[in-house]
Amino acid sequence: MRQRSALRQYELRFGPNMTPMVDIVMVILIFFMAGTTIMGPEWVLRSAVPVRSGEGGEGDATPRVQVVLALRSIAGRTVVTGSTLQQASVGEVGPWLERFVRGAGAAEVVVLIQPAADVPYRDVVAVHDVCEHAGAASVGLIDAEPAPGASPP
Amino acid sequence: MRRRLPYAPRPFGDVNVTPLIDVVMVMIVFYLIVGKLAEARDVPMRLPEARGGSSDRPLRMLTISVTATEVIVDRAPVATRLLDALIRERLAARADTVVQVRAARDLPYAVVQPVIDACRRAGVASVRLATEHVP
Numbered sequence: 001m002r003q004r005s006a007l008r009q010y011e012l013r014f015g016p017n018m019t020p021m022v023d024i025v026m027v028i029l030i031f032f033m034a035g036t037t038i039m040g041p042e043w044v045l046r047s048a049v050p051v052r053s054g055e056g057g058e059g060d061a062t063p064r065v066q067v068v069l070a071l072r073s074i075a076g077r078t079v080v081t082g083s084t085l086q087q088a089s090v091g092e093v094g095p096w097l098e099r100f101v102r103g104a105g106a107a108e109v110v111v112l113i114q115p116a117a118d119v120p121y122r123d124v125v126a127v128h129d130v131c132e133h134a135g136a137a138s139v140g141l142i143d144a145e146p147a148p149g150a151s152p153p
Numbered sequence: 154m155r156r157r158l159p160y161a162p163r164p165f166g167d168v169n170v171t172p173l174i175d176v177v178m179v180m181i182v183f184y185l186i187v188g189k190l191a192e193a194r195d196v197p198m199r200l201p202e203a204r205g206g207s208s209d210r211p212l213r214m215l216t217i218s219v220t221a222t223e224v225i226v227d228r229a230p231v232a233t234r235l236l237d238a239l240i241r242e243r244l245a246a247r248a249d250t251v252v253q254v255r256a257a258r259d260l261p262y263a264v265v266q267p268v269i270d271a272c273r274r275a276g277v278a279s280v281r282l283a284t285e286h287v288p
Contacts, residue, residue, distance in 0.1 A: 020171040027178040034186050043206040044253060044281035049273045071262075117263035121256050124265075125201035125284055132205045140279075141269050 045128050048140030050112070063107040067100065068142070069093065071115040071127060078123040090126050097134035108137035116144050196225055201258035203284035211251040215243050216283075219256035219265050233267045240275035255283040 069082035079087040085096050101109050111131045115124045131139045196218040218225040243250050252272055256265045272280050
């Protein structure tokens with residue numbers, strides 16, 4: 001009699017079987033976790049590497065205006081100097097360059113970034129990024145001016 | 154004497170495909186991950202963040218990974234002084250080769266600069282700076 005009631009209890013179990021759903025949700029979860037970490041978004045910025053700061057634009061009828069932005073690290077903070085921009089922060093470059101591009105009219109603005117050796121690479125890329133956003137036709141990297149009295153490499 | 158079961162076993166006429174789908178999904182994920190890892194994804198590093206740029210991938214690409222201690226090309230460390238010759242050689246073999254520079258965000262530019270200089274000496278007109286895209 002006791003056995004019969006136990007079986008009846010088993011028979012009374014009902015409801016959806018969650019196991020397949022949990023399986024599939026777990027697989028999807030792993031898939032997206034792997035997708036974001038391993039196949040993570042790797043984008044690129046195209047950067048010109050001119051031999052000299054004045055190079056570029058030969059044979060092109062479009063007038064060009066060239067701006068050299070020097071990046072220096074002062075007290076652990078990256079400052080940008082170039083044209084009318086004096087010791088500005090990285091965040092100030094974008095709005096300034098937008099105004100500069102508007103002022104240049106039909107001429108294409110070419111920005112050459114001249115980072116010092118101690119500037120963090122992330123700031124170099126950040127300035128490159130804001131220059132592209134601000135409407136620069138081309139952004140390039142040039143070497144920093146050698147320090148006065150420094151021997152050539 | 155045979156005992157009667159309190160419930161009658163029901164015959165089933167359909168195949169349960171759920172375990173099959175589970176296994177197939179796991180295998181797909183496994184091969185996706187292994188395939189991606191087997192690809193020349195080079196050195197894992199925290200790339201600098203950027204909002205702009207593009208995500209296109211050219212057919213021929215020479216990826217140069219820059220760490221604090223070494224420069225890695227095709228998973229092999231290369232001396233910086235030999236880098237321009239290597240780039241020149243690759244460009245001579247395939248003129249449509251695109252140079253991509255991957256460097257960690259926390260490095261000083263002094264570590265990346267020799268690589269850019271080597272590209273310049275090798276006659277590369279432009280390089281691709283790898284970034285982590287932030288929307």
